[in-house]
Each structure stands twice: as C-alpha cells, then as structure tokens.
Amino acid sequence: AQKITQTQPGMFVQEKEAVTLDCTYDTSDPSYGLFWYKQPSSGEMIFLIYQGSYDQQNATEGRYSLNFQKARKSANLVISASQLGDSAMYFCAMGPPGYSTLTFGKGTMLLVSP
Amino acid sequence: NAGVTQTPKFRILKIGQSMTLQCAQDMNHNYMYWYRQDPGMGLKLIYYSVGAGITDKGEVPNGYNVSRSTTEDFPLRLELAAPSQTSVYFCASSYSTGDDGELFFGEGSRLTVL
Numbered sequence: 408a409q410k411i412t413q414t415q416p417g418m419f420v421q422e423k424e425a426v427t428l429d430c431t432y433d434t435s436d437p438s439y440g441l442f443w444y445k446q447p448s449s450g451e452m453i454f455l456i457y458q459g460s461y462d463q464q465n466a467t468e469g470r471y472s473l474n475f476q477k478a479r480k481s482a483n484l485v486i487s488a489s490q491l492g493d494s495a496m497y498f499c500a501m502g503p504p505g506y507s508t509l510t511f512g513k514g515t516m517l518l519v520s521p
Numbered sequence: 522n523a524g525v526t527q528t529p530k531f532r533i534l535k536i537g538q539s540m541t542l543q544c545a546q547d548m549n550h551n552y553m554y555w556y557r558q559d560p561g562m563g564l565k566l567i568y569y570s571v572g573a574g575i576t577d578k579g580e581v582p583n584g585y586n587v588s589r590s591t592t593e594d595f596p597l598r599l600e601l602a603a604p605s606q607t608s609v610y611f612c613a614s615s616y617s618t619g620d621d622g623e624l625f626f627g628e629g630s631r632l633t634v635l
Binding site (some may be wrong): 511 | 531552561562563564565569579580607609615623624625626628
C-alpha cells in the first residue's frame with residue numbers, strides 16, 4: 408500500500424518569498440510517480456508538477472520545483488517568489504507511472520500575505 | 522475546450538435515494554477516474570477505468586457502481602444514499618500512455634445526503 412504524509416496543516420509566507428511544502432511517502436513499489444496539485448478556494452484541482460521515481464533530476468515547472476530525495480522518501484514542493492494567487496490548499500500524491508490511481512495526502516493550506 | 526464535464530454541480534439527496542453523477546471528457550483519454558473528497562481531507566479513489574468496458578475498484582468503492590460503455594463517458598451511480606456519502610466528487614481523466622499521468626479534473630460535484 409502507498410501512503411502520503413503531509414505534516415504541515417498550514418503555512419504562512421510573505422509575498423515574494425520562497426516556501427517549501429513537505430511531503431513524505433511510503434511504498435514498496437520500485438517504480439512510482441509523485442505529483443503536486445493545487446486546490447484554490449474555488450475547489451478545482453490544478454496539476455502543478457510531476458516527478459518519476461527514476462528521474463535523475465528534480466522536476467521544475469516555472470516557479471515550482473520538486474525537491475526529490477529518494478533515500479529519504481521525500482518529495483517537497485518549493486514555490487519561489489510567492490504570489491498572492493498561490494494561496495490555496497496543496498496536495499502531494501503518488502501513484503504508478505503511466506496512469507493516475509493516486510493516493511493523496513491530507514494537504515497543506517498555504518496563505519500568502521502582502 | 523470542454524475538458525472534463527461533470528453534472529450536476531450540486532445535489533441534495535435523502536437517505537435511501539439513488540442518483541447518477543455524470544462525467545464526460547472530450548480529450549480521447551482512455552483512463553478515467555472517480556475520486557471523493559471529504560471535508561479537510563485529500564482525495565480518495567472510488568473507481569477507475571482503463572478503457573471502454575473495463576472498470577476496477579479503488580480505495581473506497583462500497584456504495585457505488587460505475588460503467589464505461591464509451592470512451593467519453595464514465596457515470597458514477599450511488600445506490601441507497603447514506604450520510605457517509607456526503608462529499609465532493611471529482612471525475613478525472615488521463616492519457617493512457619506517457620510517464621507523467623497528469624490528471625485532468627472536472628470541477629467537482631458537491632453531494633449532501635440528509
């Protein structure tokens with residue numbers, strides 16, 4: 408079974424600062440994918456970034472980067488230069504590569520202040 | 522592009538009633554999924570389908586049924602609604618191949634069972 412743990416219920420950051428959202432995972436599968444999704448107050452789910460377990464380099468997508476440490480089973484999301492629009496719930500998830508029967512964490516609420 | 526379309530967006534049911542949540546995608550994705558999100562929690566997989574005529578259970582399938590007669594449509598049936606099924610339901614789809622398995626979500630259907 409796969410498990411995702413997000414230990415930060417809420418995080419506060421000032422605009423233009425960087426913030427790291429923690430995610431640890433547990434699985435016995437040799438191959439897997441790690442995802443981050445954003446859920447604003449409007450409720451939709453927005454894909455941010457993906458990291459494959461065999462990818463040698465950390466994934467980056469614009470202001471988002473995934474700090475993947477396989478030995479520590481962590482997949483932290485780093486948001487650089489936070490913006491007010493980044494205020495949302497952030498979910499870490501994992502699943503088998505290629506399709507998305509994902510296991511989600513409980514999420515971290517990020518609030519960005521001016 | 523319509524993407525993933527869910528109907529209805531809101532519904533109130535009485536205990537014991539039945540209903541079907543509709544989901545359609547126009548991206549020709551083979552894989553489709555139903556997730557539920559309880560308050561303050563991450564998403565949990567109910568059912569998924571890897572193609573027309575093929576469905577499989579996820580983490581929380583009890584009380585639900587699905588069918589996949591076409592590539593485009595993946596309805597979720599609730600039989601004998603119970604208060605425990607009060608939740609927000611998300612339909613999603615993804616490409617059948619490729620490593621990233623990015624999920625494309627619908628806007629969600631908020632169901633209340635009283």
